[in-house]
Amino acid sequence: MKAAVRIQQEDFSQDEEILALKASSKRMGGIATFVGCARDFSEGRDVSQISFDAYGSMAVSEMNQLRSEAIAKYGLLDARIVHRICTVTAGDNIVFIAAGAEHRAAALEACRWMIDELKVRVPIWKKEVTPQGETWVTSHP
Amino acid sequence: MKAAVRIQQEDFSQDEEILALKASSKRMGGIATFVGCARDFSEGRDVSQISFDAYGSMAVSEMNQLRSEAIAKYGLLDARIVHRICTVTAGDNIVFIAAGAEHRAAALEACRWMIDELKVRVPIWKKEVTPQGETWVTSHP
Amino acid sequence: MINVLFFGPVVERTGTNSLQVAYQSGMTLQHLRDELAAQYPHAFEIVCFSAVNEHHVRDLSMPLLDDSEVTFMAKFSGG
Amino acid sequence: MINVLFFGPVVERTGTNSLQVAYQSGMTLQHLRDELAAQYPHAFEIVCFSAVNEHHVRDLSMPLLDDSEVTFMAKFSGG
Numbered sequence: 001m002k003a004a005v006r007i008q009q010e011d012f013s014q015d016e017e018i019l020a021l022k023a024s025s026k027r028m029g030g031i032a033t034f035v036g037c038a039r040d041f042s043e044g045r046d047v048s049q050i051s052f053d054a055y056g057s058m059a060v061s062e063m064n065q066l067r068s069e070a071i072a073k074y075g076l077l078d079a080r081i082v083h084r085i086c087t088v089t090a091g092d093n094i095v096f097i098a099a100g101a102e103h104r105a106a107a108l109e110a111c112r113w114m115i116d117e118l119k120v121r122v123p124i125w126k127k128e129v130t131p132q133g134e135t136w137v138t139s140h141p
Numbered sequence: 142m143k144a145a146v147r148i149q150q151e152d153f154s155q156d157e158e159i160l161a162l163k164a165s166s167k168r169m170g171g172i173a174t175f176v177g178c179a180r181d182f183s184e185g186r187d188v189s190q191i192s193f194d195a196y197g198s199m200a201v202s203e204m205n206q207l208r209s210e211a212i213a214k215y216g217l218l219d220a221r222i223v224h225r226i227c228t229v230t231a232g233d234n235i236v237f238i239a240a241g242a243e244h245r246a247a248a249l250e251a252c253r254w255m256i257d258e259l260k261v262r263v264p265i266w267k268k269e270v271t272p273q274g275e276t277w278v279t280s281h282p
Numbered sequence: 283m284i285n286v287l288f289f290g291p292v293v294e295r296t297g298t299n300s301l302q303v304a305y306q307s308g309m310t311l312q313h314l315r316d317e318l319a320a321q322y323p324h325a326f327e328i329v330c331f332s333a334v335n336e337h338h339v340r341d342l343s344m345p346l347l348d349d350s351e352v353t354f355m356a357k358f359s360g361g
Numbered sequence: 362m363i364n365v366l367f368f369g370p371v372v373e374r375t376g377t378n379s380l381q382v383a384y385q386s387g388m389t390l391q392h393l394r395d396e397l398a399a400q401y402p403h404a405f406e407i408v409c410f411s412a413v414n415e416h417h418v419r420d421l422s423m424p425l426l427d428d429s430e431v432t433f434m435a436k437f438s439g440g
Contacts, residue, residue, distance in 0.1 A: 004273060009417060013156055014156050014159055014174075015155050018155055019175065021416070022178065022232055022237075022380050025229040026180065026181040026182075026232055027180050027181060028178060028180065028184055028232075029177065029178060029179075029180045030175065030176070030177055030178075030251070031175070031176040031177075031178065032173070032174070032175050033155075033173070033174045033175075033176075034171065034172070034173050034245065034248070034249065034438050035159065035171070035172040035174075036170065036171055036172075036173075036245065036422070037163065037170060037171075038170075039167065039168050039169065039170045039243065040167040040168060041168055042372075044148065052171075052439070053368050053369035053372070054368070054439070055366065055368050055412070055432060057415055058412055058415040058416075058432070058440075061415055062417075066214045083439060083440070089168040091163055091167055093440065095439065095440045102180065103176065104177065104256060107175070108175065108249075108252070108253045108256075111173070111249070112249045115245060115249075115440060118440050119437065119438075119439060119440045120437065120440065121417065121437070122436070122437060122440075123236055123368065123410075123432070123434055123437055123439075124437060124439025124440070125368060125369030125370055125410070125437065125438050125439065126436065126438040126439065127369070127370075132195035136369055136370035136373065136435070137438040138407065138435055138436045138438060144319055177361050193360070194289050194290035194293070195289070195360070196289050196333070196336075196337055196353060196355070198285065199333055199336040199337075199353070200360075203338075224361070225359060235361065236360070236361045256361060259360065259361050260358065260359075260360065260361045261358065262338065262358070263358060263360050263361075264289065264331075264333070264353070264355055264358055264360075265358055265359070265360025265361070266289060266290030266291055266356065266358065266359050266360065267359040267360065268290070268291075276360070277290055277291035277294065277356070277360040279291060279328065279356055279357045279359060
């Protein structure tokens with residue numbers, strides 16, 4: 001089975017990830033997921049491509065830490081975090097977060113907390129290619 | 142493509158549902174999903190099977206209404222709701238909710254609102270088979 | 283005729299999932315409910331919601347039309 | 362030696378993704394930052410975070426050990 005926390009070039013499958021998440025417990029009643037994907041438009045500009053740079057080893061370590069904290073904080077049965085580092089175009093998947101708990105409230109709250117925290121503490125940077133050129137994204141809309 | 146709102150016996154694929162959701166717009170930056178699944182334990186009792194009864198026509202009509210309201214209320218680009226009516230055992234999927242929006246906050250909030258609302262307004266009933274016999278579930282933990 | 287439907291936990295207590303009640307002019311949802319509750323008191327202990335023609339109706343003073351489909355339902359537990 | 366790494370938007374401004382700085386006894390993260398900021402003022406305009414050996418460090422008075430890996434990073438934009 002693939003690791004619960006990963007940085008990878010290739011796309012991920014939600015079905016596979018959910019199956020792996022469920023394998024941890026038969027008491028899981030609620031699974032919340034978040035998928036972030038590439039948009040063709042950002043802050044008033046057309047975007048044709050998005051690429052990423054990451055401090056890979058630290059990013060994976062921060063994502064593992066984030067997962068452990070979420071499990072403890074929300075009493076999750078399991079959680080998964082996958083981030084792609086590659087070049088994507090509109091509609092492509094970028095990030096996947098999943099939280100599984102006995103009841104839905106914990107799963108939904110933990111999922112939201114993980115994506116919010118990922119954005120502020122995991123060293124990954126996004127570069128948007130627009131008709132006006134390439135721009136590193138530094139704000140969090 | 143399958144309808145955005147369905148009641149069905151068979152399982153669903155998250156990958157297929159997300160693909161269908163994304164097809165509606167290239168501006169979708171965030172997709173939140175919730176999957177409810179069968180647990181082997183509920184309110185202190187072992188549960189070997191769960192079956193469902195539904196007022197099918199009204200359930201589909203309420204789910205469609207719920208989807209439209211969520212799209213309007215949270216400014217979603219699209220949303221999907223699938224509920225299985227069949228007999229399931231621990232780990233099996235029961236319900237799927239997806240909300241797609243330009244940004245993550247709307248998607249995450251709408252997903253939570255839809256599953257909370259589904260539970261209180263869609264005419265579906267769950268019966269748990271336990272070692273002590275069969276019990277219709279009437280509370281919302 | 284009014285077509286009455288029951289589902290899930292209510293069927294378990296009525297022993298039937300549908301029945302017909304003669305329509306009477308001026309009949310409201312409350313009249314129908316009272317008549318059926320007298321017939322199936324155990325089932326109506328758990329009835330929380332009513333629907334007429336597939337729409338939730340909270341105001342029991344709503345007048346019924348002939349040929350309506352009416353449902354008296356227990357608390358939902360889907361999802 | 363202190364090994365310094367840069368990523369993404371910072372590399373665009375430093376023109377390099379790594380460099381080495383001679384270690385000096387008593388050196389803090391602040392000393393290193395000041396030295397590099399003087400050398401790459403444009404890059405350090407967007408530096409928000411520092412990490413030492415892959416851990417976030419917010420207190421710049423932290424003493425550095427020889428052979429540390431230090432990173433000065435712009436605001437993150439993953440996810």
